[in-house]
Each structure stands twice: as structure tokens, then as C-alpha cells.
Amino acid sequence: MRNINIKELAKSLNLSTSTVSRAFRDNSDISKETKDKILAAAKELNYQPNHYASNLREQRSKTIAVIVPELGNNFFSQAIHGIERIARDKGYHILIYATDDDHEKEASFIRHLHNGRADGIIMSASGEANDHNYLNELNQERLPLVFFDRVYEDIITPRVITNDYDSSFAATRHLIKQGCRRIAYLVINKNLSIGKTRMQGYLDALAKYNIPFDDHLIVDCTNSYQKNSVILKEMLSRLKPDGVFTSVERLAFATYYACGEMNLAIPEQVKVIGFSSLEIAPLLSPSLTTITQPATKIGIEAASLLFKMLEYPDQVDVNEKVVLDSKLIKRNSTALTAKTY
Amino acid sequence: MRNINIKELAKSLNLSTSTVSRAFRDNSDISKETKDKILAAAKELNYQPNHYASNLREQRSKTIAVIVPELGNNFFSQAIHGIERIARDKGYHILIYATDDDHEKEASFIRHLHNGRADGIIMSASGEANDHNYLNELNQERLPLVFFDRVYEDIITPRVITNDYDSSFAATRHLIKQGCRRIAYLVINKNLSIGKTRMQGYLDALAKYNIPFDDHLIVDCTNSYQKNSVILKEMLSRLKPDGVFTSVERLAFATYYACGEMNLAIPEQVKVIGFSSLEIAPLLSPSLTTITQPATKIGIEAASLLFKMLEYPDQVDVNEKVVLDSKLIKRNSTALTAKTY
DNA sequence: TTGTATGCGTTATCAA
DNA sequence: TTGATAACGCATACAA
Numbered sequence A, B: 001m002r003n004i005n006i007k008e009l010a011k012s013l014n015l016s017t018s019t020v021s022r023a024f025r026d027n028s029d030i031s032k033e034t035k036d037k038i039l040a041a042a043k044e045l046n047y048q049p050n051h052y053a054s055n056l057r058e059q060r061s062k063t064i065a066v067i068v069p070e071l072g073n074n075f076f077s078q079a080i081h082g083i084e085r086i087a088r089d090k091g092y093h094i095l096i097y098a099t100d101d102d103h104e105k106e107a108s109f110i111r112h113l114h115n116g117r118a119d120g121i122i123m124s125a126s127g128e129a130n131d132h133n134y135l136n137e138l139n140q141e142r143l144p145l146v147f148f149d150r151v152y153e154d155i156i157t158p159r160v161i162t163n164d165y166d167s168s169f170a171a172t173r174h175l176i177k178q179g180c181r182r183i184a185y186l187v188i189n190k191n192l193s194i195g196k197t198r199m200q201g202y203l204d205a206l207a208k209y210n211i212p213f214d215d216h217l218i219v220d221c222t223n224s225y226q227k228n229s230v231i232l233k234e235m236l237s238r239l240k241p242d243g244v245f246t247s248v249e250r251l252a253f254a255t256y257y258a259c260g261e262m263n264l265a266i267p268e269q270v271k272v273i274g275f276s277s278l279e280i281a282p283l284l285s286p287s288l289t290t291i292t293q294p295a296t297k298i299g300i301e302a303a304s305l306l307f308k309m310l311e312y313p314d315q316v317d318v319n320e321k322v323v324l325d326s327k328l329i330k331r332n333s334t335a336l337t338a339k340t341y
Numbered sequence C: 001t002t003g004t005a006t007g008c009g010t011t012a013t014c015a016a
Numbered sequence D: 001t002t003g004a005t006a007a008c009g010c011a012t013a014c015a016a
Helices: A006-013 A017-024 A032-045 A051-058 A074-089 A103-115 A133-140 A164-177 A193-208 A225-239 A249-261 A295-311 B006-013 B017-024 B032-045 B051-058 B074-089 B103-115 B133-140 B164-177 B193-208 B225-239 B249-261 B295-311
Strands: A063-068 A093-098 A120-123 A145-148 A159-162 A183-187 A218-220 A243-246 A271-275 A289-292 A321-324 A327-329 B063-068 B093-098 B120-123 B145-148 B159-162 B183-187 B218-220 B243-246 B271-275 B289-292 B321-324 B327-329
Touching: A006 A017, A006 A032, A017 A032, A051 B051, A063 A074, A063 A103, A074 A093, A074 A295, A074 B093, A093 B074, A103 A120, A103 A133, A120 A295, A145 A295, A159 A164, A159 A295, A164 A183, A164 A193, A164 A243, A164 A271, A164 A289, A164 A327, A183 A193, A183 A225, A183 A249, A218 A225, A225 A249, A243 A249, A249 A271, A295 A321, B006 B017, B006 B032, B017 B032, B063 B074, B063 B103, B074 B093, B074 B295, B103 B120, B103 B133, B120 B295, B145 B295, B159 B164, B159 B295, B164 B183, B164 B193, B164 B243, B164 B271, B164 B289, B164 B327, B183 B193, B183 B225, B183 B249, B218 B225, B225 B249, B243 B249, B249 B271, B295 B321
Parallel strands: A063 A093, A063 A120, A120 A145, A145 A159, A159 A321, A183 A218, A183 A243, A243 A271, A271 A289, B063 B093, B063 B120, B120 B145, B145 B159, B159 B321, B183 B218, B183 B243, B243 B271, B271 B289
Antiparallel strands: A093 B093, A289 A327, B289 B327
16 A cells, blocks of 8 residues: 555545644644544555655654664663653654764764754764864754763763762772772773773772872773783783773673683682673673663663753753762672682 | 755855755766865855755655664664664664564554655564554555564565574584483563474474473563563472573573572583573673574674665565574583583 | 756645 | 645756
8 A cells, every 4th residue: 555645635535635734733723523534534544644744844853863882782772772762752763873982973973963864862972082063063053962971071961971980989999898909990992081080980999098009000992802802811911900990891791701711710819890781790700790870761861851952942951960870789700709818 | 053955055156956956966967166166165054955855855765764672682782783884884874663572562663664754674573463464564665674583474575584493403402412301492472483483493303302392391481570580480490491492582591590599500400502692601600502693694684685675676586585594602501510410 | 067946745824 | 623825945857
């Protein structure tokens, strides 16, 4: 059955297109009778108002764009899940863009979105670059933007983040209390806000507990599994840390593999803690101590914030910041062991 | 900077809108000179052709819809990743819909897509329902559909699947060779094609090796973690299987947890194997023997198939079926143990 | 090579 | 309560 348009539907009912159109808008004046008749016929003939024509006319798309660095990461897929739930409730559709941590791609996606394709953007940032001008243009075009988790500090727009500094401080303190004195901090991008904040918590905890700081212990990793493997093994053998704190889930796994290859026992010789949204962290060998962000909740909050901006643009506080708590869940990868004492 | 439209851009250049329009289409006659001038001005003034107006005019959206049962599953997020890569190369955008395994939602999404919103659909099915009429309508509307992994047998359209029967047979044989005689098969939905195919491999392997079949060992699970926990613990204590074969990743994790709670040692007392795309299966305790589907590759193939349908509609073979191989990766959850012999 | 005019399918304004 | 009509922004057939 070919899709039918409003004209044909109108003709088949001996009505005007305006009347038919009204049947699909809630607010319009139309008798219940004709409305029912029209809706019945629409169902019968499989009529759906054309999305592109409506959008062109109404100048909005009922679509939001979600931009994330990667899809193969539990945190982001859970966050998207949260966003999707809210969007669906509101009758919105979501477009997904993965940047593969490439700042150029991010900029390119956003430039494309200037064309009316989406009514708003929810995004977790990919780059450290200083030129975020393409983002500043958004506001002026009334294309609302909400950041979640990874943000650009210099762009003023609502954001949903977690208490990274506190979590990081608590994680480092936990390692210290478990007896660690040489704690490596693994990061993907030191310059990204999230890298900085988390690192500061680590540094301050060290200072607070009078642990001497060795800046070689801050290890810059990459997005490549192979390269990280080399970097980590070299680091483990040269620096001999007794604790590893990873700012990203993937690096915790990489540490497990590297320790395995080097026959370093976790937690006896090296204790490991990491930011991670892995639901089966308890099933790892050893079970992984994690700082777990409320990923789905973050998605829900970010979407809610965006819809607030769309529905009540006048009441928007661009400085709005929702801060959610992550949880430090202690498991065996940081357990005390006979050997430690 | 407010978005500018084609008219304003044309006026600012003292050209007609058609000339400007031509600058953005590759095929049209236009002098290189004016084209360059227009593109430069467009960049300057931040002009982007309005997506909805173009689509309305051209009657296509350069968008594909991806419908999956769930997002919090490694298989699907990897598959989406593959789809996203191909789509991006082709200049297409992707809309994501998660059905939460709800067949009603699936039907509702697809009905919505009748309105021109997407040029094609890639989907993994959610339900066993027999009424797939809403799908049959698609073909007649020239809205191409490609299935991946979970398919409806009665809908004739291209599909990308894995050799589930063989994998299932091999997995069961592996358990048998490791000494298992009472092998439980855990499934979410017996009636869905994927459940049926995988189950048949299991049944045939049992028959081949003369293992008596007890139909209580086929355990119907749910999507609820809590309910599965109850079901599995009850099953383990009552049926005392020495092997568990799970048709879905999540059920393998559930089995680990249930065994943990009941103090059943894996692999000594119960061996476990499961379909899973978990990249860190080697890090589990014990490491999990998996049948791993090439998830990203499946996404890539499905997207390629869809683009073939979009680009060469005449050459489409609706019976086209791409079958990829899964890998059986033996790890410790099915290892031989002293106790077994 | 460029310009003019029309229509894609819808909704809003205005008139009846 | 309903109908006629214009406009949303763009791309193309046709004319120049």
C-alpha cells in the first residue's frame, strides 16, 4: 500500500485538507464527529502526516541529536538508554553520532546539525581543542545544547556531571588506606575537563595523606589497545606501582591484561580501582573495585534538562549544573592481603 | 548568528536561488567560478541547506532507522557501531530505536516510520508475534528493510545472520566432550527464530552423542534480573545440571551469580558456555567460554545490504542472506577438572 | 551558464 | 465548525 497524502485523504472524505490537518492537531477546533471519522479513515488508508512537510512548516523536528565519543562503552550506551527513554515519552526521536574520540568529527557533526535536522543536542565532548566556536554559534541559533559527563569548561550551557573530584579523592584515599604508596593514575586525555578534575582529586588525596608525588606516575594512555598494552607493561615494570587508578573503564581492563601478562597478582602486588559502569564488575577475576557513575540517570537528567530548554526557553538558566553522585564500590581488586603487611 | 536561507544567500550574491542551489548539487551545470564564490559565501554566512526542505523536495531523507531490542547489550552496541560507520561514510544519519524487547513498541516504531522519516530500516526483531503485517506493508512502500541476527522467518527480506545452528551444535558438543551429561539450555524466548535455531543445534548434538534429553532442562527465562535469579537457583538445585548453555549473554552472567550464591563451583560442578560479545570474557572468574558473534561485522554487512537496496533497487534479491561465522572460544568455564574424572 | 516559476505535503491565517 | 489560500526552503523543468 503506497503512502497516501493529506490531499488524497481529504478527497476520499469530501473534506478539505485543513480539516483533515486539524484532526491531527490537539488544539484545533473540529467537531468530535468529523475528527473520529478522519482518524478512522487515516488508519484505514494508512495515512501518516509527512514528517518532513510538517517540520518544514512548523520549523521544528521533534528530534534530538546525541553525540558521544564512542558506542562501545558501557557508560555511553547506558546513558543513551536513559536519553532514549525520556525522548520516547516526549514523542521525540533520537539521532546518534559517534565521534570515535575525534574532535574533527565532532565539529563536523555539529556543523551539519545547523541545518534544522535536530531541535537540540545532548553531547559528551571528545576533544581538548581550544576552539569551540562552532558551539558558541549554537546558542545564537536557538539550538539548545546540554553537556553530560565530558564538558568544555569554556562553553556556558547546562550540564549534567558527577562529583568527579570527590570520587577521585575517595578512590585515591581508598587505595592509600589499603596500603598503597605508589599509585599510578591512568588517563586518556589530561587536558579534557574530566581528566583534569579527576586528576586533581587524586593529587589532593596524595597531598592530604603525605604521599610523595611522582609525576611519572601520571600515565597518558591512548585509544589503541595495542599501544596501551605496551605503555602499561613498560610502566608497571619501570615504576613498580602498588596501586593503579584508572580514569576510564577501558584502562582498568588494560591493566588487568597487562598484570596478567607480567604475572603481577591483583590485589597482592598491585591494587586496581577504576571509573567503570560495567555491570558485571563483581564477576571479574578479581572482582573490580569501581567508581560507578549513575549512567542511565545521567542520560535521563540530561534529556530532561534539554526538554526543559525546549519547552520553556525563557526560564533557562544556562549555568544550570546537575551534579549526581557516583558510588565507590569496594571489591577484591583493592582488598587487603597478607602480603601487603 | 541566525541561520540563513537560500534566498538571503542568493540575494547577498546577486544571484538566483536556483544558481545557489546548483552550487550544492554535484551534477548540475554551473561554472566553477560562481560555484566557488557561492560556497565561500555560504561558509562565511554559515549557510546550510535546510534538511527538511530538501527532503520534502527530493522525497528522501538520507537517514536510516535502526531498531534493536535493547541498548545495554554488547552485541547490539557493537552492531550499531558497525552500522554507524557505514552510514557515516555514505553521508547518512541514523535514528536509533530501542524496543525493550516489547513487540508492541516495535510495531509502533515501524508504523511511525511510514511517514518518510527514514529511507530504510535495519532491525533485529523483538517479538514472536505472528502478525507481522506492519512489516509487509513496508515493501510495498519501498521502505527497504534488512534484518540482522533476530529475524522473522515469515518476512521475506534480506538478512544478516550467523551460523547459529552450527555454533549451538558445537557448543553443546564441547560441553559433552568436557564430560557434561545433564546440560541445561537457557533461553529468553523459545519461539523467536533465534531461540528455535539455537535450540535445535543443542537438541541435535544431544541426540548425536546419545545423551538422553530431559525437556525440563530447557529453561525459559525472562528479561528481569530478579526473576531469572529465582528461576535459575530453583533450576540448579532441582535439576542439578552439570553444564549450562545460555543462548543470550545476560543469562550467562545470571548463571554465574546464581552459582555463586549457591556455592556451586564453575567449572568443577557446573560448566558454562554462552553466546556473548563481551570483550573482557577472559577477565571473568572463571574466564567464560563463549560463542562470539562478529557483531561489528554484522552491523557493517547489514548496512551495506541496505545501501545496496537503496542504490540499486532493481538488483535486489529479497532472499539474500548473509551468513557469518561465530567463533567458539574455549576458556576456563568449561575446563576439565580433576573432580570431573 | 543562469534565471523564472512551480510544487513537494503540511499547517496557519483568514474568511465564510 | 469548515474551507480557501499562502508560506515553510528547496530543487528542478523549462525558458532565456
